[in-house]
Amino acid sequence: MQAAFGRILVTAALSLALTTGVVAQDAASPVWRSGISTIGELKHPNGFERFDYVNPDAPKGGELKLSETGTYDTFNLILSKGEAATGVGSLVFDTLLKSAEDEITASYGLLAEGVSYPDDFSSATFRLRAEAKWADGQPVTPEDVIYSFEKLKEHNPLYANYYRHVTSAEKTGDRDITFRFDEKNNRELPNILGQFPVIPKHWWEGTDDKGNKRDISRTTLEPVMGSGPYKIGAFQAGASIRFERRDDYWGKDLNVNVGQNNFGTISYTFFGDRTVEFEAFRTGNVQFYQDNSASHWATSYDFPAAKDGRVVREEIENPLRATGIMQAFVPNLRRDKFKDQKVREALNYAFDFEDLNRSLAYNAFQRVDSYFWGTELASSGLPEGREKEILEELKDKVPADVFTTPYTNPVNGDPQKVRANLRKALDLFKEAGYELKDRKLVNVKTGEPFGFEILLSNPSFERTVTPFVNSVKKIGVDARIRTVDASQYTNRTRSFDYDMIYGIWAQSLVPGNEQSDYWGSASANQQGSKNYAGISDPAIDDLIRRIIFAPNRDELVATAHALDRVLLAHHYVVPLFYAKAQRIAYWNNLVRPAELPYYGLGFPNVWWSKTAAK
Numbered sequence: 370m371q372a373a374f375g376r377i378l379v380t381a382a383l384s385l386a387l388t389t390g391v392v393a394q395d396a397a398s399p400v401w402r403s404g405i406s407t408i409g410e411l412k413h414p415n416g417f418e419r420f421d422y423v424n425p426d427a428p429k430g431g432e433l434k435l436s437e438t439g440t441y442d443t444f445n446l447i448l449s450k451g452e453a454a455t456g457v458g459s460l461v462f463d464t465l466l467k468s469a470e471d472e473i474t475a476s477y478g479l480l481a482e483g484v485s486y487p488d489d490f491s492s493a494t495f496r497l498r499a500e501a502k503w504a505d506g507q508p509v510t511p512e513d514v515i516y517s518f519e520k521l522k523e524h525n526p527l528y529a530n531y532y533r534h535v536t537s538a539e540k541t542g543d544r545d546i547t548f549r550f551d552e553k554n555n556r557e558l559p560n561i562l563g564q565f566p567v568i569p570k571h572w573w574e575g576t577d578d579k580g581n582k583r584d585i586s587r588t589t590l591e592p593v594m595g596s597g598p599y600k601i602g603a604f605q606a607g608a609s610i611r612f613e614r615r616d617d618y619w620g621k622d623l624n625v626n627v628g629q630n631n632f633g634t635i636s637y638t639f640f641g642d643r644t645v646e647f648e649a650f651r652t653g654n655v656q657f658y659q660d661n662s663a664s665h666w667a668t669s670y671d672f673p674a675a676k677d678g679r680v681v682r683e684e685i686e687n688p689l690r691a692t693g694i695m696q697a698f699v700p701n702l703r704r705d706k707f708k709d710q711k712v713r714e715a716l717n718y719a720f721d722f723e724d725l726n727r728s729l730a731y732n733a734f735q736r737v738d739s740y741f742w743g744t745e746l747a748s749s750g751l752p753e754g755r756e757k758e759i760l761e762e763l764k765d766k767v768p769a770d771v772f773t774t775p776y777t778n779p780v781n782g783d784p785q786k787v788r789a790n791l792r793k794a795l796d797l798f799k800e801a802g803y804e805l806k807d808r809k810l811v812n813v814k815t816g817e818p819f820g821f822e823i824l825l826s827n828p829s830f831e832r833t834v835t836p837f838v839n840s841v842k843k844i845g846v847d848a849r850i851r852t853v854d855a856s857q858y859t860n861r862t863r864s865f866d867y868d869m870i871y872g873i874w875a876q877s878l879v880p881g882n883e884q885s886d887y888w889g890s891a892s893a894n895q896q897g898s899k900n901y902a903g904i905s906d907p908a909i910d911d912l913i914r915r916i917i918f919a920p921n922r923d924e925l926v927a928t929a930h931a932l933d934r935v936l937l938a939h940h941y942v943v944p945l946f947y948a949k950a951q952r953i954a955y956w957n958n959l960v961r962p963a964e965l966p967y968y969g970l971g972f973p974n975v976w977w978s979k980t981a982a983k
Contacts, residue, residue, distance in 0.1 A: 766907055
């Protein structure tokens with residue numbers, strides 16, 4: 370997956386060539402596997418020593434000072450409400466399986482020493498490690514796993530949708546948990562069940578130090594207890610938090626943890642303004658900064674530490690090698706004004722990417738033209754072969770131009786092209802029932818002016834959005850920007866309370882069940898889903914199912930091409946842009962392995978501090 374559940378959600382599925390790692394086997398017993406691979410065979414056999422990209426001799430200790438935009442108001446990461454503190458999920462809690470960053474959606478046992486499932490994938494059983502312990506020394510039990518799973522589905526719509534085909538979780542042995550499914554041959558389910566955070570049932574059903582009974586349905590700022598490598602140390606609610614490495618961590622010597630969790634403390638400071646956040650990085654109060662602004666990257670590193678080498682700058686392709694990006698203006702189809710496809714297409718003609726790229730980004734970006742942009746899953750040209758066959762099976766349900774017209778974004782860049790595209794936008798609005806009247810675009814039948822609000826979570830986005838607002842105003846559209854704080858933005862996007870947002874989806878090379886959450890009809894009105902546009906279309910639902918149950922890689926790729934093509938043909942979004950590499954800057958007291966994992970930065974897991982004791 371978008372990395373288990375972080376800011377952005379990427380999941381994967383398919384053709385689980387589940388090999389290696391027979392933990393226990395005889396003629397009458399199930400095959401226990403120590404890992405799961407979704408493409409090809411696992412890289413590592415059972416009992417492997419460590420991941421290849423780690424430094425097994427990395428020193429332990431030192432402090433890592435990080436930053437985060439926004440705030441937080443809870444340590445309870447189960448809920449869909451509130452703003453959970455960054456780091457709690459990844460540092461305090463373990464999962465059943467742990468992903469490898471040099472394989473495409475391959476996972477190996479963490480809390481679980483093995484996983485087993487029947488040939489028809491109608492269930493999956495995980496066997497916990499006997500040595501797995503909570504921070505208070507109590508063992509991690511099947512009851513904990515079942516409790517975690519049930520509370521996630523009960524209190525978080527995202528998880529409820531993601532695991533909707535998992536009908537039950539039950540204890541089937543002293544250390545075994547069996548999950549049962551309502552369908553067969555959904556090959557992704559055993560893998561994604563290894564991704565949710567496992568929380569301690571006894572802790573949540575107990576009382577705090579004041580004798581008050583804990584309530585998992587409520588937010589809390591009581592430091593939660595986990596089984597992971599770090600614990601919550603000092604914190605200032607909403608402003609900062611420090612995690613301390615646990616010397617008594619039960620899993621510190623596991624092969625999947627060798628050379629990882631190296632920092633003695635990891636602290637986050639939260640900022641409401643990116644300018645202030647970067648100033649903290651310049652002064653060394655923050656040690657790592659991911660720069661998402663091309664113009665800022667080109668012009669803002671003239672301070673002494675960057676000039677003399679104390680601050681290192683790198684552009685790294687690794688994290689995007691297996692990630693397809695769709696970044697876009699996302700109109701909310703739950704609003705009547707955006708239901709007409711011609712209206713949405715018109716807005717794309719009014720977006721001058723070329724001018725924005727030149728004036729604000731030093732031509733560093735490329736225009737996104739696929740929901741799987743940058744990967745082999747992106748459609749192009751006209752459909753051929755198996756992809757064409759799939760679309761022909763849905764011929765009466767998909768736009769006719771998927772067979773005749775390759776998708777392309779409008780091209781601007783000079784005054785003549787801009788004028789032509791704005792005229793095209795007006796023509797499309799006219800077909801949708803609008804006309805220019807006194808320099809305002811109005812509905813011919815109702816006289817209502819056409820306008821919308823773009824909801825943003827951070828002022829730093831405004832300089833990118835403002836050119837689009839100014840452009841659509843040229844054709845009489847009353848577009849406005851509204852920037853709100855992180856908590857309000859989260860609440861409004863969860864409840865789909867917006868006209869348009871600046872959204873992003875990140876795709877793995879093996880799309881699967883998450884596609885239903887992104888584009889499926891069932892998620893269109895499910896609060897907390899990632900179906901930001903409100904897409905509800907029978908053909909898209911059909912294609913999603915075909916992806917989930919694709920029997921081989923060729924069928925998956927062909928079906929992903931078809932899904933991509935249909936999504937593009939409906940003009941659900943106004944595609945924006947992205948770069949082919951991540952831009953990172955960090956102070957040179959941080960050290961990384963010479964070779965980063967092929968599909969990731971390995972940060973902060975496999976980095977270490979130069980000041981740590983050898």
